[in-house]
Amino acid sequence: MSERAFYVTTPIYYISGNPHIGHVYTSVAADTLARYHHANGPAFFLTGTDEHGQKVAAAAAEAGMTPQAWTDALVVKWKAICARYDVRYDDFIRTTEPRHARQCVEVFERLKASGNVYLGKYSGWYCTNDETFWLESKLIDGRCPNPECGREVQWLSEDNWFFALSKYRDRLLAYYREHPQWVRPERAYNEMVATLEGGLEDLCISRVNLDWGVPLPGGGVMYVWLDALLNYITALDYASDGERFRTFWPANVQLVGKEIARFHTIIWPAVLWALDLALPERVFAHGWITLEGQKMSKSLGNVIDPFEIADRFGSDSIRYFLLREAPFGSDFSFSEEKVRLRRNGDLGNDLGNLVKRSLAMLVRYRAGRVPTGAHSALGARFTDLGKRAGTAIAALEFREALEAIWEFVTALNRTIDEKRPWELDKRGDTAALDTALYELCEGLRWLAHLIAPFMPTTARGIWTQLGLEGEPHGAWSTELVWGRLEPGSVVAPSDEPLFPRL
Ligand SMILES: [Zn+2]
Structure with missing residues (x-):
């Protein structure tokens, strides 16, 4: 049915939290798409975990572990949630894997060689305690806005690598106009066009004060978002022009939650162009699941445990519910x-x-x-x-x-x-x-x-x-041609109902 090999991705999940129903939603949608395409031709389904960054390093330190040991322990439950919901990926990439880091550095070198990356000054208000840059507008009375900190901030200026994002703005806008289907649903498309019309600044892609990330030549680590986005091609052996890459890139569908659409529909396409690569056919930003109309959050204590509901209702019932209850793309309420x-x-x-x-x-x-x-x-x-x-x-x-x-x-x-x-x-x-x-x-x-x-x-x-x-x-x-079931074959009914009544 499909003319060429099919490639679908989920975002790589940020490892330090617990899997929640929103992750299951994205993964089940990707899995459904992948299963359909697998039945009908070559297909590849990628998922994985985003394991770098300040928060992971801090959480590991608090637990008295190295960040690597910490993420090794956490990745288990991210794989378990896939297994629990029959999410059958073709590859699960972790950004801490050597295959990924190696290619990130290669990408960095290529971007530098093509003049898309340059050294510049990154300046801003910095809280040393949090090791975080804060926008001036976020400061509270000139102090760190983190409610648990509130310390004085200092103006810091450091040498960092920048990606020349701004020069892609016009090309992006033109692409959006010519490809109205490339970002879906329409709400996400319109938001991104508005963002682009507001102008783009170059993107700082290194961090000198952090060491939990992909080390860059000359010091510092790669900005965690660039590191994360590159997983979609490193998993395909992009840097060595591997067979996977030649078969499956560009992706047909990249699924994301709407809160991270900007990274995937503005930064990511610009990076791909800078590498002279084709863009994915479509980025689809699905909606959020609320709980009986309320946003789910830890502080409200209304977070659904996806393992627990799978045990109670059966994973297929939840899979069916998630994809049947509301049009894919809009928010909907779980009850x-x-x-x-x-x-x-x-x-x-x-x-x-x-x-x-x-x-x-x-x-x-x-x-x-x-x-x-x-x-x-x-x-x-x-x-x-x-x-x-x-x-x-x-x-x-x-x-x-x-x-x-x-x-x-x-x-x-x-x-x-x-x-x-x-x-x-x-x-x-x-x-x-x-x-x-x-x-x-x-x-x-x-x-x-x-x-x-x-x-x-x-x-x-x-x-x-x-x-x-x-x-x-x-x-x-x-x-699905009528009459393929062989007459004379013998059935084997089960006494167990497929869906015992609750
Ligand atoms: Zn602070």
């Missing part, structure tokens, strides 16, 4: 009540019961053996479903894709209610009963493919119950 409604309704009543009833009837009337299916009006009606759902997924319209898939779930349930296989059996209408049973089983095979990007565990469960090997695989254009 356990809404999760419960989706879980018991769409998943339990609609999908779970369909699987259970269909297979139970096949066992009862045909000893579990798939009959020969005659021509199916249902198959004909949904012949373009794979294309519709796939197009929606590729466009990040996850909700629309699930709605299209659920039309099919509804139609299959209606087949049972209208054709009443138990009456066909009683009447001895063998042909009609065979057709109905085949429609249901073939419909379930389709559903296993269609929901696999969204709910991989459930898809595998349906696949196994159909008596099929492994998990759904293969391109939708060939697999």
Whole structure:
């Protein structure tokens, strides 16, 4: 379906916090996209952790550990949250890995050689206690604005490396005008255009007073944001022009939370141009999840633990909820009540019961053996479903894709209610009963493919119950063709419901 290899990234997550539902949201969206594209061609899904910077160094020191030992201990839970939600990345990059640091230095050298990086003075108000530069406008009565500090600040001027960001402003604006789809949704696009219209300053890309970062030749470390952004190409072996890089760059979709859109849609494209590289096709800045309308924050004590809700509701139920509840891109409110409604309704009543009833009837009337299916009006009606759902997924319209898939779930349930296989059996209408049973089983095979990007565990469960090997695989254009389920194959229904009622 896709003309070339597909590449999707999540932001690399800042390691010192705990994974929260917002991280799960981004990762699940990327995973869904990647699973769909993996089924249909070569694809690559990158995620990882951002491990440098002042805060990490300070937290490690407080714990009496080296920053490396500290991040080694923390990365475990970031990988665990991926595993818990079936997020199947192709690579997980840590910015503390040698492969990354080596290439960051190489990028720095290339930027310097091409005149995009120069040495300049970085001046500003500095709090030594916090080792932080503060904008004059942030100071409180001329003192450090950190409420736990409040010390005097001093005017500091140090030699630092600068990236010539300002010279890319006009080119960026022109690019935005010519590519209205490149930053989505529209709200993010408009904000970035306004920022660009306000003008750009060159970016300081080194820090001399910090040592927890990628060391730069001549001293200091690379600014943590530049270090972080480069992961999208270092993971592909950019600096050695590796095969991954040649296959997958430019990225098709880079997912970010809207709060970090600026780094990805102003600084990042300018850096790529400075390296003479193509820009990603699209940066998508998704919205925030609130909790029952309130912003989640540690201080409000209303942060959802993503491990805990996965245990309670099942990871597939949460994955489904996140992508079904609201259009991807807008903010939306999380509530356990809404999760419960989706879980018991769409998943339990609609999908779970369909699987259970269909297979139970096949066992009862045909000893579990798939009959020969005659021509199916249902198959004909949904012949373009794979294309519709796939197009929606590729466009990040996850909700629309699930709605299209659920039309099919509804139609299959209606087949049972209208054709009443138990009456066909009683009447001895063998042909009609065979057709109905085949429609249901073939419909379930389709559903296993269609929901696999969204709910991989459930898809595998349906696949196994159909008596099929492994998990759904293969391109939708060939697999979602009516009649591929072999007559005579034997199903293996489970006594366990797919979605036990909560
Ligand atoms: Zn301070």
